[in-house]
Amino acid sequence: MTEEKQEEANELDQEKTENSIEENSKETQSNEITEDKSDNSNAEPQENKETESLSEPTNNESTHSESSIPKERKLVIPGEIIVSAEDNLPGDFTRNQDGNIVATRYGLAETYNRVVRVIPISGVFEPRRGNTIVGRVEDINFSGWSINIGGPYNAFLPLVECPRFINRNNIEDFATVGDVLAMKILGVKRGSVDLTLKSRGLGKLEGGRLIKINPHKVPRVIGKEGSMINLIKENTGTEIMVGQNGFIWLTGELAGEIKAEAAIDLISQESTSSGLTEKVEEFLKNYKDGEK
Amino acid sequence: MNLPTINKKRITELLKQDKRLDGRTPFQYRDIKIETNVSNKAEGSARVTIGKTEVIAGVKMATQTPYTDHDDEGTMTTSMELSPICGERYELGPPKINAIEIARVVDRGLRESGFIDWKKLCITPKEKVWSINIDIYCINDDGSALDASALAALVALKTARFPEYDKETDTINYGEFTDTPLPLTKNQALSMTFYKIGDSLILDPNREEEDASEARLTLAIAKPEKDRIISAMQKGGQTPMTADELIKIIEQSEKNYDEKFPEIEKKIKDLMK
Numbered sequence: 001m002t003e004e005k006q007e008e009a010n011e012l013d014q015e016k017t018e019n020s021i022e023e024n025s026k027e028t029q030s031n032e033i034t035e036d037k038s039d040n041s042n043a044e045p046q047e048n049k050e051t052e053s054l055s056e057p058t059n060n061e062s063t064h065s066e067s068s069i070p071k072e073r074k075l076v077i078p079g080e081i082i083v084s085a086e087d088n089l090p091g092d093f094t095r096n097q098d099g100n101i102v103a104t105r106y107g108l109a110e111t112y113n114r115v116v117r118v119i120p121i122s123g124v125f126e127p128r129r130g131n132t133i134v135g136r137v138e139d140i141n142f143s144g145w146s147i148n149i150g151g152p153y154n155a156f157l158p159l160v161e162c163p164r165f166i167n168r169n170n171i172e173d174f175a176t177v178g179d180v181l182a183m184k185i186l187g188v189k190r191g192s193v194d195l196t197l198k199s200r201g202l203g204k205l206e207g208g209r210l211i212k213i214n215p216h217k218v219p220r221v222i223g224k225e226g227s228m229i230n231l232i233k234e235n236t237g238t239e240i241m242v243g244q245n246g247f248i249w250l251t252g253e254l255a256g257e258i259k260a261e262a263a264i265d266l267i268s269q270e271s272t273s274s275g276l277t278e279k280v281e282e283f284l285k286n287y288k289d290g291e292k
Numbered sequence: 293m294n295l296p297t298i299n300k301k302r303i304t305e306l307l308k309q310d311k312r313l314d315g316r317t318p319f320q321y322r323d324i325k326i327e328t329n330v331s332n333k334a335e336g337s338a339r340v341t342i343g344k345t346e347v348i349a350g351v352k353m354a355t356q357t358p359y360t361d362h363d364d365e366g367t368m369t370t371s372m373e374l375s376p377i378c379g380e381r382y383e384l385g386p387p388k389i390n391a392i393e394i395a396r397v398v399d400r401g402l403r404e405s406g407f408i409d410w411k412k413l414c415i416t417p418k419e420k421v422w423s424i425n426i427d428i429y430c431i432n433d434d435g436s437a438l439d440a441s442a443l444a445a446l447v448a449l450k451t452a453r454f455p456e457y458d459k460e461t462d463t464i465n466y467g468e469f470t471d472t473p474l475p476l477t478k479n480q481a482l483s484m485t486f487y488k489i490g491d492s493l494i495l496d497p498n499r500e501e502e503d504a505s506e507a508r509l510t511l512a513i514a515k516p517e518k519d520r521i522i523s524a525m526q527k528g529g530q531t532p533m534t535a536d537e538l539i540k541i542i543e544q545s546e547k548n549y550d551e552k553f554p555e556i557e558k559k560i561k562d563l564m565k
């Protein structure tokens with residue numbers, strides 16, 4: 001028993017030193033692509049591209065012009081005509097209607113190699129294989145935990161996907177209703193999501209608290225290769241774990257925590273504006289305690 | 293989604309040091325904004341925002357036959373709705389238990405303080421009296437919807453004007469207002485709700501704090517003359533409150549009334565001009 005506890009403590013320590021999940025998720029995501037191509041050729045690489053491209057404009061301006069990133073993005077609402085379909089092809093979240101490309105979601109429209117697509121900026125979380133997510137235990141049954149991942153689907157974490165031995169009769173010893181876990185999506189079936197804990201940096205989150213943002217704003221909160229989240233972490237002295245589903249776990253001193261939350265709020269409010277990194281940098285520099 | 297255990301633990305632990313997650317002190321309110329005449333169809337209306345919580349209250353007048361045990365007094369009904377617009381946790385349909393409770397607590401605060409002069413609402417004894425309908429709608433629920441509702445209902449009543457009424461045909465000409473205000477007294481009861489989280493007490497919780505709380509106590513306090521009068525009380529939640537806590541609440545409510553309510557009353561007065 002004591003050994004087990006020691007193990008758990010080690011695990012937790014490891015978690016803290018591992019500098020949180022989102023860099024991990026980047027890593028694992030890119031590893032996963034090759035694997036994904038076999039069975040789900042569209043979904044995963046696109047998702048990855050989306051994450052990259054969304055965070056790119058916050059980076060250096062000079063890389064902008066020469067990269068393949070489109071020059072302008074237009075805010076569109078569902079049903080809005082983006083461009084004529086004569087020279088362009090409809091991509092993600094668009095359709096061809098009477099010779100025009102029309103948006104089907106609220107988001108930013110962009111053209112890339114004649115393909116027009118919309119990056120949605122609102123809506124529910126759409127689980128994809130390989131996403132690292134944070135969720136709350138809603139229910140326990142004999143074979144695992146039912147998890148709320150903040151989407152329209154139920155997620156299930158089976159007992160066998162837990163990396164260490166858990167007594168089948170006392171599942172709630174590891175995680176009980178109300179506990180928060182960092183997990184990875186193992187697969188998405190029709191109407192159900194399977195989760196796993198078998199990866200680096202995953203497990204139960206102790207202390208701190210959970211806040212929620214719109215899942216479509218997660219790429220901006222993380223920034224390119226975690227630049228934005230690292231900026232917030234360094235300036236506030238907090239530990240932050242961002243799930244792809246928009247659930248963010250943060251812990252630290254109260255003042256830093258409030259500051260980090262305010263910065264995340266700012267990002268999700270201004271997620272469509274350019275030069276966000278500078279804005280957040282300035283915000284963190286000028287932030288005074290007690291200010292909301 | 294229900295509140296994660298870690299969030300509740302964090303809130304409880306911080307409250308032991310008299311700290312809150314948004315930087316407030318336990319008995320500090322968020323900004324209170326009051327707006328009147330938000331509806332041009334209602335006889336009286338008000339919008340109250342406390343932080344991000346937003347509530348609209350409207351007063352509608354009608355006539356009815358009086359109840360036989362109070363045959364020369366007007367009547368009042370209060371209803372409250374928490375629709376999906378104010379939070380993802382609420383569903384469409386008839387008001388559920390928490391909305392009904394808010395309506396009843398607001399109703400009791402106004403009724404028991406003697407804020408309305410019922411006798412003056414009588415048109416013909418035993419035959420016809422005015423009835424006041426207060427409708428409360430929550431637009432955004434970020435905690436403290438109860439206090440906001442009570443304040444909105446009070447302000448709406450204060451701004452209300454009788455509609456034109458033809459006594460002979462017993463018809464109300466809705467849309468045409470007279471200049472006669474409702475017969476109100478000095479007993480303005482303002483509600484404040486204390487929430488118990490762990491062993492601490494707070495005022496004006498936000499959504500998470502309200503979810504973390506185990507019990508609450510609403511007080512409707514009026515100050516017609518020199519003395520403050522508690523005219524209504526309502527306890528909610530599963531956990532009991534000790535006698536010591538009750539004494540602490542009453543002491544704090546007096547302090548709070550003197551601190552906060554002159555400010556609110558001034559706001560209301562400014563709006564009435």
